[in-house]
Amino acid sequence: MTDSTSLESLTEALLAAARRAGAEAADAMAVAATSLSIDTRAGALEQAERSEGTEIGLRVLVGKRQACVSGSDLRAETMYTMAERAVAMARLAPEDPHCGLASPEQLAQDWDVAALELADLGSEPEAAALQEAALACEAAAAAVEGVSQIEGTSAGFGRHAIHLAASNGFAGGYTRTGHMLSASAITGSGTTMDRDHCYEHRIFAADLPSPEEVGRKAGERAAARAGAKKPPSGRFAVLYDERAASSLIGHLLSAANGAAVARGSSWLAGKMGELVLPEALSLIEEPLRPRVSGSKPFDGEGLPTRTAPIVENGRLARWVLDLASARKLGLESTGNAARGTSAPPSPSVSNLTLTPGTASRDELLRDMGTGLLVTSLIGSTINPNTGDYSRGASGFWVENGEIAYPVHECTIAGNLLEMLPTLVAANDAEDHKSRRIPSLLVEGLTIAGA
Known part of the structure; x- marks a missing residue:
């Protein structure tokens, strides 16, 4: 459940559960995240990790008292249980005269998510391509004169979608992506070792520097620290x-x-x-x-x-x-x-x-x-x-x-x-x-x- 429509429906369900449980006001957030990372070391794959998940959160207000709950169980009965617990917590919480939602006239209107270019949709790389990039990055760092070893290299991708909705009428969401390359190199040995690194992150894969450039920069930075x-x-x-x-x-x-x-x-x-x-x-x-x-x-x-x-x-x-x-x-x-x-x-x-x-x-x-x-x-x-x-x-x-x-x-x-x-x-x-x-x-x- 990662598309914006699904996240929107989750926040709507949370707000409905909050009203049913007795909240006077509430806001809800749903977040869907995907990440893929590949780590290499000594010319071989060291670790590959992929994660996907959706998390929901609810804040309820009862008078000038508030409470927050979150979870990853997306069933309707679980959301209602969350809302009941949040309302019970809020009723026992100390008063906070400054808490509360925005008034309707304060809310954002007519924003343009597309103009911000936050997501490189359809750009998720294959694990094999990330491994190839990480190995190329490592080879470039190791080729720099003065580098004694490579601590590690990584290539990764992430996609993060959110949707926020509140009982004051606000509802909105967006998706952002990220592509990453990094390398950490070491110069010297024993007690004379020193290290440096290079980390690059871009929203769009096309904007990311080449693995060879990232590795070379990490190697040169480390080699410059010798002595x-x-x-x-x-x-x-x-x-x-x-x-x-x-x-x-x-x-x-x-x-x-x-x-x-x-x-x-x-x-x-x-x-x-x-x-x-x-x-x-x-x-x-x-x-x-x-x-x-x-x-x-x-x-x-x-x-x-x-x-x-x-x-x-x-x-x-x-x-x-x-x-x-x-x-x-x-x-x-x-x-x-x-x-x-x-x-x-x-x-x-x-x-x-x-x-x-x-x-x-x-x-x-x-x-x-x-x-x-x-x-x-x-x-x-x-x-x-x-x-x-x-x-x-x-x-x-x-x-x-x-x-x-x-x-x-x-x-x-x-x-x-x-x-x-x-x-x-x-x-x-x-x-x-x-x-x-x-x-x-x-x-x-x-x-x-x-």
């Missing part, structure tokens, strides 16, 4: 490579999340309208970009999505809000609700674009003089109230504007309120990604290395 060592300690400029830069912007988004703001645990509290990035930079949410994995025509509460700045000309322009967090703050939802089948909606962002700079990454390297180029981050210690920042990092040490040697096992630290307004953006953001964030240069972070 990595700890960098010196001190206060230096840090350039976040495009692969790592989105995590830095992610910390800003976490602080702009309405749920964090409402519970008083955001270092951006009280900063609305103030400079949080350089004046030359804006951070725009773009949920309607065609052919991009984060796009969607409506949010998890049936509200329309729209292009709008989160940061405009360096100044914080809005919070990221669903209905509940907006009500807590006395504001209107920004159409940023996300949800699964087993929990109420919560605020989340879709596609993002940060204003690109005019310089290339190499030009920023030249300008930084001496410092750290970060290509990978591990761990995260962020104080949600103060913005104090500390992360493990690896990458390359830069001297006189040129890469000197690879580094690992170091920590970079600072304060996000001080770091983000100093950002200098490169021009290397990749258009196919949901988050178009270029390489970012930050002045004066503390590096703990050798």
Whole structure:
């Protein structure tokens, strides 16, 4: 049961069961997913996995109380049992004055799913074709000089269809697909081993890079890490490579999340309208970009999505809000609700674009003089109230504007309120990604290395 008509009928049945069980309001979600993945190692198939399933979820409201249930048993009697249990749970739940569905005038109307190009229908590959792609990817990575072994390669496909319906009159759904290739390569041996990888994902199979390109890139990245060592300690400029830069912007988004703001645990509290990035930079949410994995025509509460700045000309322009967090703050939802089948909606962002700079990454390297180029981050210690920042990092040490040697096992630290307004953006953001964030240069972070 995977087509949209079947999913629509499931949500209708859930809503009918909720009404019969005594719910005053309800929304229902049905999700059908198919995935196929092939892993190879040492020139042979290591694992093949295929999964298919349909899951249903129901949220009921009784007064200002709510409860959620989910399951994968699609029989009518099971759905009614779910609805009865949800209503009983809701009657025992504490009151939440901010819960509730959208009013009819808030709901999305006349969206165009086809214009978003979310699904490459009819593109599901055969397992043999995925295995062939993964093996070609592995061979290309292994052929790179300096690569000692291949940790693994993967090729995969996924299709995800959803339908959302609510007692306020909303009903809608869409399907998205994804094609994936990845490789992880190792350089060195024993205690001198280091690794890197390449991961590529596209909605349309025709847009995916070739297996040879993915493998070669993984191999070259790994080989470049041969002989990595700890960098010196001190206060230096840090350039976040495009692969790592989105995590830095992610910390800003976490602080702009309405749920964090409402519970008083955001270092951006009280900063609305103030400079949080350089004046030359804006951070725009773009949920309607065609052919991009984060796009969607409506949010998890049936509200329309729209292009709008989160940061405009360096100044914080809005919070990221669903209905509940907006009500807590006395504001209107920004159409940023996300949800699964087993929990109420919560605020989340879709596609993002940060204003690109005019310089290339190499030009920023030249300008930084001496410092750290970060290509990978591990761990995260962020104080949600103060913005104090500390992360493990690896990458390359830069001297006189040129890469000197690879580094690992170091920590970079600072304060996000001080770091983000100093950002200098490169021009290397990749258009196919949901988050178009270029390489970012930050002045004066503390590096703990050798």
